[in-house]
Amino acid sequence: MEHNVKKRVHEATYLAAEKAWSYRAILRYCYIQHERMRQFLFAEEIHAYLQEDSGFAAYSLEELQQDLEQLVKWGNLSTQQETGKVNTVEEFKKKRFRYQCTPYTVEFERMMQRMEQQGDQFGGSLERSQFERLYQVLYRIDEVVHSEKKETDEECAQLWDDVMMYIRQITQNTSDYFAYIDSEDTNERMQTDAFLLYKDQFTTYLRDFIISLQRTALQIQDLLRRLGGSQMEDFFNRVIRHKGQVFRFEEDEEENPHLEYRAKWENLTAWFLGSAQYESEFDKLQERTTETIRRVTRTVQRLGERNQHFHSRRQDYLHLAEWFDGLTDINEAHKLSSVAFGVFHTKHLLADPSLTEDIYTDVWHAPATVHETIPRIRAYGEKTKARAVVENKEAKEAQLREHLQARQREQEILEQYVQGNEIKLSKHAYVETPVRKLFLTWISKAMVQTDRRVKTEFGQDVIVHLHEGKKTMLESDDGELELPDVTFEFVGSG
Secondary structure, eight states: OOHHHHHHGGGGGGTSSHHHHHHHHHHHHHHHHHHHTTTOOOOHHHHHHHHTTTGTTTTTHHHHHHHHHHHHHHHHEEEEOSSSOOOOOOOOOOTEEEEEEEEHHHHHHHHHHHHHHHHHOOOOOOOOOHHHHHHHHHHHHHHHEEEEEEEEOHHHHHHHHHHHHHHHHHHHHHHHHHHHHSSSHHHHHHHHHHGGHHHHHHHHHHHHHHHHHHHHHHHHHHHHSSOOOTTTTHHHHHHHHHHTTTTSOOOOOOOOOHHHHHHHHHHEEEHHOOOOOOOOHHHHHHHHHHHHHHOOOOOHHHHHHHHHHSSHHHHHHHHHHHEEEEEEEEHHHHHHHHHHHHHOOOOOOOOOGGGGTTOOOGGGOOHHHHOOOOOTTTTTTOOOOOOOHHHHHHHHHHHHHHHHHHHHHHHHHHHHOBBBEEEEEEOOOOOOOHHHHHHHHHHHHHHHSOOOEEEOOOOOOEEEEEEEEEEEEEEEEEEEEEEEEEEEESSSSO
């Protein structure tokens, strides 16, 4: 990557500075005078121009001098001391300067003026003539390369500049125009009924462009296939030789200009012919234009259907009624009715798709099914028959006795682990599975209590003491469990 890409552009600081209102006004005036071939301006002249605006009524010459010095520091202006018309030594000491725009400032102001005219929307256009002009220039280059026509170095350089200018205009205009079509503002306008007034003009514009593009681009592709890279070397030498004749004080830092020209020519060829890895931009342009025409057609169709939906059919029905009234044969009236309204009393067949997994089974081969039609009304409800309530008292009492007996067995087993008023897990290497589940339940309940106190299933209060840093192993019938050593302390009665 070039070093110039990484450096900071101080010349653009004035566009977003705190005093951009004065910096931009000063440089815009300097740029306008530069375009009028007045490169050097005095501070008094700039101040007089600014005073014409009411916003600069309190803007003094001293403030202007400070702003000019700041712009000189940023590189937006260059200074030259005026020594030709000095009457006294005092005037010479004041160093009366003339100010000139730098190249960066000129380009910035050109860009800003172009953006101000363009606004918030994309510009661009689909110009057929640009492809025609590009073909004419490439045709002349083909004549020069194949020695059918002698051209000077200056004319060769002009042909090269024309090719680069036309291809740059084609890429910029087409990309900007399609960006304008795909913008949100354009999409909203295409959904309105007012778009129907412009749909024919818009479609004709796109259709004429793609027809001219297909006709001219094929000729350009044929020329580019004839102009290979090796055949263009002599042409590049003549262009480089003419460019080198332009007098500059600075030395040309470009080491091998052939590489730059060859790369630009390869990009031009790839734009129309493509490459082994990528599709040509010419094909993409055709696809986007065709897709835009389809999109316009679909939009017009939707707008037409929407308008037709709200359109009154009164005249259509009156015309149809007159048509029926003019018929004398009932059979002819039936035929007209079938065409206008379709077939009455049609039968619908319903088949359950879950009866077979064969997707190719015909309807008449599937077994018959019964379909129950349910009314589509909100108040419909299925009929139900009142049934007697079965008490099942004996079954409930049996389940209750089994539950109480299981709890009694668990309590009897648990009492075997109590020593005094506590249970310490580290003193029991083996525990039954139900007891282990009780222990884990107590631990989980105690962890969410600040005092680690829980009430057991048997109505007892237990305080869980967790011994950090000590581990114990509980062995049961279904496996082993390693956990921190815990002591369960029973408090109160029981």
